[in-house]
Amino acid sequence: MNQSTKPKALIIAGDGINSEQETANAFQLVGFESEIVHLNDLIHNRMTLDQLSLSVQAVALPGGFSFGDDISSGKILALKIKHGLKWDFQQYAKRGGLVIGICNGFQALIRLGIFGKEVSITTNQSGRFVNRWVKVAPLGRKSVWLDGVGTIDLPVRHGEGRIVIHPDNRAEVMQRLERLEMLCLQYLNNPNGSENDTAGLCDSSGRILGLMPHPEAFVRWTAHPGWTSQPDRAGAPGEGLILFENAYQSAINAL
Numbered sequence: 706m707n708q709s710t711k712p713k714a715l716i717i718a719g720d721g722i723n724s725e726q727e728t729a730n731a732f733q734l735v736g737f738e739s740e741i742v743h744l745n746d747l748i749h750n751r752m753t754l755d756q757l758s759l760s761v762q763a764v765a766l767p768g769g770f771s772f773g774d775d776i777s778s779g780k781i782l783a784l785k786i787k788h789g790l791k792w793d794f795q796q797y798a799k800r801g802g803l804v805i806g807i808c809n810g811f812q813a814l815i816r817l818g819i820f821g822k823e824v825s826i827t828t829n830q831s832g833r834f835v836n837r838w839v840k841v842a843p844l845g846r847k848s849v850w851l852d853g854v855g856t857i858d859l860p861v862r863h864g865e866g867r868i869v870i871h872p873d874n875r876a877e878v879m880q881r882l883e884r885l886e887m888l889c890l891q892y893l894n895n896p897n898g899s900e901n902d903t904a905g906l907c908d909s910s911g912r913i914l915g916l917m918p919h920p921e922a923f924v925r926w927t928a929h930p931g932w933t934s935q936p937d938r939a940g941a942p943g944e945g946l947i948l949f950e951n952a953y954q955s956a957i958n959a960l
Contacts, residue, residue: 711738712762712956719744719782722769722809724921729765731921734946735953737763744782748789754797762956763803764794766810768862768919778826778865779812787817794819798912801959803952805850808863811905811915819913820887820906823871823878830898834864838930840893841904841918845886847911849955850948857944858929859918861896866917868899868906885909890916912955920945 714732718725718741725741732739757764772781786792794804794817806814815826829835838860843851870878879901882888890905897917905916923943926932932939 710960711736712953712960713737713760714739714763714765715757715761716741716765716767717744717747718742719771721771721773722767724768724807724919728767728807728921731924731946731949732763732765734924735949737953737956744785748785752790754792757792758797758800758802761802762959763805763952764797766806766813767921768808768810771809771813779809779816782809782813783816786813794913795908795910798908798910802912803849803955804913805948805952806915807919807921808917811917812865814913814915819908819915821878821881823874824906825869825871826865827867827869828865829863829867829896835866835896836862837896839896839904839918841890842893844888844891847886848889848907848914849911850907850914850951851889852951854947856893858923859920859945860922861918863897863917866897866899868903870900882906889914920948924949
């Protein structure tokens with residue numbers, strides 16, 4: 706790879722999305738050239754999947770409350786991606802692209818059917834918005850984003866984060882998800898009642914990751930509420946940065 710070449714990350718902004726700056730910063734910290742573009746501009750410019758595949762190595766759907774979540778979380782965002790952009794993220798991944806959907810972005814990936822039509826997401830079991838730190842750990846080795854990740858702390862902040870499986874064929878769906886190693890991230894202290902303590906899912910290629918916790922919110926150690934108990938680590942990276950480092954390594958290998 707030419708030393709001046711940087712992989713590019715596209716961070717999608719839009720009405721109600723509010724974590725695009727933090728997500729772009731996380732990509733930049735590990736070496737990406739990141740660009741924030743409003744969803745409506747992408748649609749207006751008619752950016753095709755072919756153009757995306759040729760120019761961008763990673764796409765991020767950041768957290769927030771896209772379109773106010775007035776119908777259901779992530780649904781309008783998913784519809785605009787599917788019908789406005791006509792993008793197929795699974796085709797993009799087959800061509801070597803990487804996709805991450807964080808919180809609201811994960812909700813949109815679920816609405817797009819990336820993880821199967823039997824997988825859905827709904828209101829937290831408590832019926833309340835959750836804003837706290839959790840411990841999560843990877844399952845299996847499929848996800849490119851989670852390569853070498855151990856148990857880490859990440860913040861969550863969501864009202865609809867509970868992963869549910871259609872009850873009519875739950876056992877069959879769970880077997881498929883486990884066999885394909887799509888159940889890739891698990892809560893150690895479940896904050897929302899998700900089935901199987903699911904914190905994140907990947908597609909069958911391992912290149913598309915959706916997760917409810919916010920890795921972009923913990924790229925510096927000083928973001929952790931307990932950092933003052935270990936002030937000698939003030940300049941250290943946060944535990945969420947490794948996901949973006951993994952994406953960078955995968956992206957430069959593909960260039």
